[in-house]
Amino acid sequence: MLEIKNLHVDVDGKEILKGLNLNIGPGEVHAIMGPNGAGKSTLAYAICGKEGYEITKGSVTFKGKDFLELEANERAGEGVFLGFQYPVEIPGVSNVNFLRAALNSIRKYRGEDEIAAVEFLKLIRAKAAELKMDPEMLKRAVNVGFSGGEKKRNEMIQMAMLDPIFSVLDETDSGLDIDALRIVADGINRMRGDSRSILVITHYQRLLDYVVPDFVHVLSDGKIVKSGDKSLAIRLEKDGYASVGIDESAA
Amino acid sequence: MTLKNYFDSENYKTNFELTRATLPGQDVTWLSALREKSISKFAQMGLPGPKVEEWKYSNLNVLNSTSYETTNENCDSDEQTDKLLDQANIENINGSKVVFVDGYYSDKLSNIRSHNGVSLISLRELLKTNPGNAEKFFKTTPDENSLRNLNVAFMTDGFVLDIDDNVKLAEPIQVVHISTKSSDTKALRQNNYIRIGARASTQIIESFIGPDHINSWSHNVSKVVVEEKASLEVYQFQLEGDETIHMNECVVETATDAHFRHYSLNVGGKLSRTEVKPTLSGRHGQVELRGAFLGRNGNSHDVFTHMKHMVPQCNSDQIYRGVLDRGGKSAFQGKVLVAKDAQLTNADQSNKNLLLDRNAEANSKPELLIYADDVKCSHGATVGELDQEALFYMKSRGLETSAAKALMVEAFVAEVYQEIELGPVKEKYLSVARQWLEGKD
Amino acid sequence: MASTLETRQAVEEVSGDYKYGFVTDIEMVKAPKGLSEDVIRFISAKKEEPEWLLDWRLKAYQKWLKMEEPDWALLDYVKPDFQDIYYYAAPKSADDRPKSLDEVDPELLRTYEKLGISLQEQEVLSGVAVDIVFDSVSVATTFRETLKKKGVIFCSISEAARDYPEIMKKYLGSVVPMADNFYAALNSAVFTDGTFVYIPKGVRCPMELSTYFRINEANTGQFERTLIIADDESYVSYLEGCTAPMRDENQLHAAVVELVVLENAEIKYSTVQNWYPGDKDGKGGIYNFVTKRAACRGENSKVSWTQVETGSAVTWKYPSCILQGDGSVGEFYSVAITNNYQQADTGTKMIHIGKNTSSTIISKGISAGKAQNVYRGLVKVLPNAENTRNFTQCDSLLIGDECGAHTVPYIEAKNPTAQLEHEATTSKISDEQLFYCLQRGLDVEDSVALIVNGFCKEVMMQLPMEFAVEAQKLLGISLEGSVG
Secondary structure, eight states, rough: EEEEEEEEEEEEEEEEEEEEEEEETTOOOOEEEEOOTTSSHHHHHHHTTTEEEEEEEEEEEEEEGGGGGHHHHHHHTTTTEOOOSSSEEEEEEEEHHHHHHHHHHHHHHHOOOOOOHHHHHHHHHHHHHTTTHHHHHHHHHTTTOOOOHHHHHHHHHHHHOOSSSSEEEEEETTOOOOHHHHHHHHHHHTOOBTBBBBEEEEESSGGGGSSOSEEEEEEETTTTEEEEEEHHHHHHHHHHHHHHHHHGGOO | OTTTTTEEEEEHHHHHHHHGGGTTTTTHHHHHHHHHHHHHHHHHHHHETTTTTTGGGGGGGGGGTTEEEEEEOOOOOOOOOOHHHHHHHHTTSSSOEEEEEEEEOOOOOOOOOOOOTTEEEHHHHHHHOOOHHHTEEEEEEOOOOOHHHHHHOOOOOOEEEOTHHHHHHHHHEEEEOOOOOGGGTEEEEEEEEEETTTTOOEEEEEEEOOOOOOOOOEEEEEEEOOTTTTTEEEEEEEEEOTOOOEEEEEEEEEEEOOOEEEEEEEEOSSSSEEEEEEOOSSTOOOOEEEEEEETTTTTTEEEEEEEESSSOOOOEEEEEEEEETTTEEEEEEEEEOOOOOOOOOOOEEEEEEESSTTTEEEEEEEEEOOSSSSEEEEEEEEOOOOOHHHHHHHTTTTHHHHHHHHHHHHHHHHHHHOOOOOOOHHHHHHHHHHHHTTTTT | EEEHHHHHHHHOOOOOOOOOOOOOOOOOOOOBSSSOOHHHHHHHTTTTTTTHHHHHHHHHHHHHTEEEEEEEEOOOOOOOOSSSSSOEEEEGGGOOOOSSSGSOHHHHHHHHHHTTTTTTHHHIOOOOOEEEEETTTTEEEOOOHHHHHTTTTEEEEEHHHHOOHHHHHHHHHHHSOTSSHHHHHHHHHHBBBBBEEEOTOBOOOOOEEEEEEEEOOOOOOOBEEEEEEOTTTTTEEEEEEEEEESEEEEEEEEEEHHHHHOOOOOOEEEEEOOOOOOTTOSSSSSEEEEEEEEEEETEEEEEEEEEEEEEOOOEOOOOOOEEEEETTTEEEEEEEEEOOOOOEEEEEEEEETTTTTTEEEEEEEEEEOOOOEEEEEEEEEOOTOTOOOOEEEEEEESSSSOOEEEEEEEEEETTTTTTEEEEEEEEEEOOHHHHHHHTTTOOHHHHHHHHHHHOOOOOHHHHHHHHHHHHHHHHHHHHTSSOO
């Protein structure tokens, strides 16, 4: 589904990713772990096409398409969703309006008709209920005045509504208490399926107790230095990054 | 001929012709020429009327009934000056002291301590000993500021402070401007120059003081340059008598990583006008302006600030508080300009005013002019009376109304000065404010 | 809401270029170019005005001659040549006024259809009575019968001068004196038409009243005059919206709007202004120099100004409230968008005279391209205005680094019981916000429109339904090409 080859990315003239390779097949859940500053968020932004993340070398292919040719919104249209580490506030724009605009834009990209208002409202209420989200929150402005946990839950409802085939979740677990973590994990697990893939980016192993990955990769200094299965994450948690030969303080 | 909305001021030109020979530095060619050009320019422009936006709230008609000839040198210190000096005194401050009486440096009352790398001299002295050195402080052509031109044409003295690179003065420099009874119907005009060298730092305490019932015009213009990584703090006390016209313009330029801080307190005068105009021309410059104005019985206080962010990544912050009692009037005009490309600017401004009486007036015009997009700028302005809830709360705890009010007003004013690290100066600000509050009838 | 739907569809067709840039081909009857007493007499005669009104105009003209065009606003433009303007232009068919829509010049009707305003549609479906000013002369008034039953007078101002001289004499120029300012004086001398509304005591106007203005003939200044009187205990909501065809020469528009609000009455006045702003290089566009003022004369009277200003090359406009009646309320909600080379200097004045008066000012300025956007507002409390309240919030949004956003508030208080609060902030659309929207699938233009609409929400909420959708779309359209 997603194929990243020898990816080099510069931010503000500084090379952050230095030849990263990653293959994610349909139905697979991959986790990327790594110390602070390893380039985890950079990878997420580069996949999703944020400005200022300059690809100097390498390729990103999504379902056989050259992804680097596409604008950020076109990548979303192709079915890629990014769960932000720090979800952005948009004052004055209600969650409902935002999601409807987003959903219709994606449908338009795919040459589909706009969703009918009634159908949309039914759908969003159902998704909110699944994620145990107070429907009142849908009326509030996007992420404005939300607590950390509410923001992350809001990301989950957006993911559920936009129904992506590939999700990148950037430190979605950070700053969550255990109850919120379970809800978020539940949201992610709902997205699992044979034709859908997920890339979980995290600093800690604890989310992976709930969202069990098929593959675990360790990112350090802009490259994947080690890959393995779930047990790798457990080892990292127990013995630290030093156990796989990474000096965390230097990163 | 005068400019549109400016009013005629021919008499100053006549005054100039009569007094020019007695003004300091009359034998210095560049200065004579500059004075000449300045008075001509002033005569062409005239005095700004209330339709000139920057003078909207200051009625300069008060200047019309008096000719304001230049003061004469008044060398004798007497009981009067001693008393005024005493009033202006700040305990436990022991640095150099520069005293001006009626616009002239008084050697007798001053006490300049020599310090390596610090040159502190009166303008008149400098014009005598090294006039060429003074020339660089002035523009060769008069600018479009009519009052500044008037000041240059008639200036009698001033101080020149030049601090070399890396010199950090531990003791603040005190400057006291006294206007005596002899200055009645006259104008005191001084022009000062301050340069703080790279990485140098100092503090200046400047007081303006004079007795009541003296219709003098105390008119100061200062040019300040704060070089790279240098720091300057200026603490002003305007304590002149009830009939005095006070004007003080402070034009500042800050370089990269420079820090400028300006405090003021206005409590006296028929009309006081405090202008602070910092230009941030080096990155990471920081400017803080703080002031309070307390007015009653015909005091009219006018604070005018113009903050110019010319380069990226500078911070400025302004806090001004006004308290207006019976017969008091105030205007705060604060302009913040963020030039094109001055990205990542942070500029804040706050002006709050308390009206204590029906016959009091507060005006506020906080202005933002922004030509760069990646900036954080905000301003807030309020006018109101004391919080009635809080007042009731205090009364219910047994305080008398007047005591409760005084406490609240004091707290309102104290907010301006809370960050001052120089203890005696902070205490002086608070005690002057307290005295003003107690003087309430 | 068929009309809303229709408007939306109309707006959706717009794709970047100014949609309404066409010129209707109708033969005009013009007064000679330039301004003189003769031209004023010509206008007055064309309108079959009573003698007193002609005298009033001539007096205003004499005053105007002695006045100077104001230059205190932060605006930079070529001053109009007042002798190079036609002061009167009317469609020929106006001499024979249509009694119903069937009699209206089909060419005109087609124009309105192109604009997305179908009279029949509006008449039947939306419940909005429309008094259309097409180049100065009103040619069709609908719903008059319904209104008549309630005693509401809704007609052109020239008709009012003929039919209701007593009310006109009493109120014309009573809020905006004839020589109030340069442009108001000019308007007083040459106003060609406009709207007159009178809501009698105790009447809630059964529908929203609306006027679409349109400037058409080249070099035709448009000088509307609007007078609305809400008598005791009455209420009216009035909508004003405008579009104009594309022209290279700058066209002058100097309108005057006077509102009189009596005891316990309320007027809600909403404007969407999207006149031709000039092209991307700043060529052409309308000069919009407007004097709008409301007098809250009665106790507990209320005026609410809501404006969405997206058009015009130069805007000079300060809808104001004189809060004279005790307990009266003034509100000003404004969105001003400037893009490319547009300039706007707009805001309000709240003059507190009566006791317990209160005012609210919410201003949202958005500046993009090379545009300059100024909020200028005065809050003034006179000595006898006890317990007044004002809250002012001015927010500016900058898009791009070549534009300017400026805030110039004046706060003047002469009464110690006043509580006045002013806050202003400046921000930009952050890269993070933009990327967040893009990542959710929205394209750049939709993202900007969405964020800007959110920024303006408090103001947009004040708009009547009829305008809200169109206005929301307009925000996006006005900012097209400003990002990315």
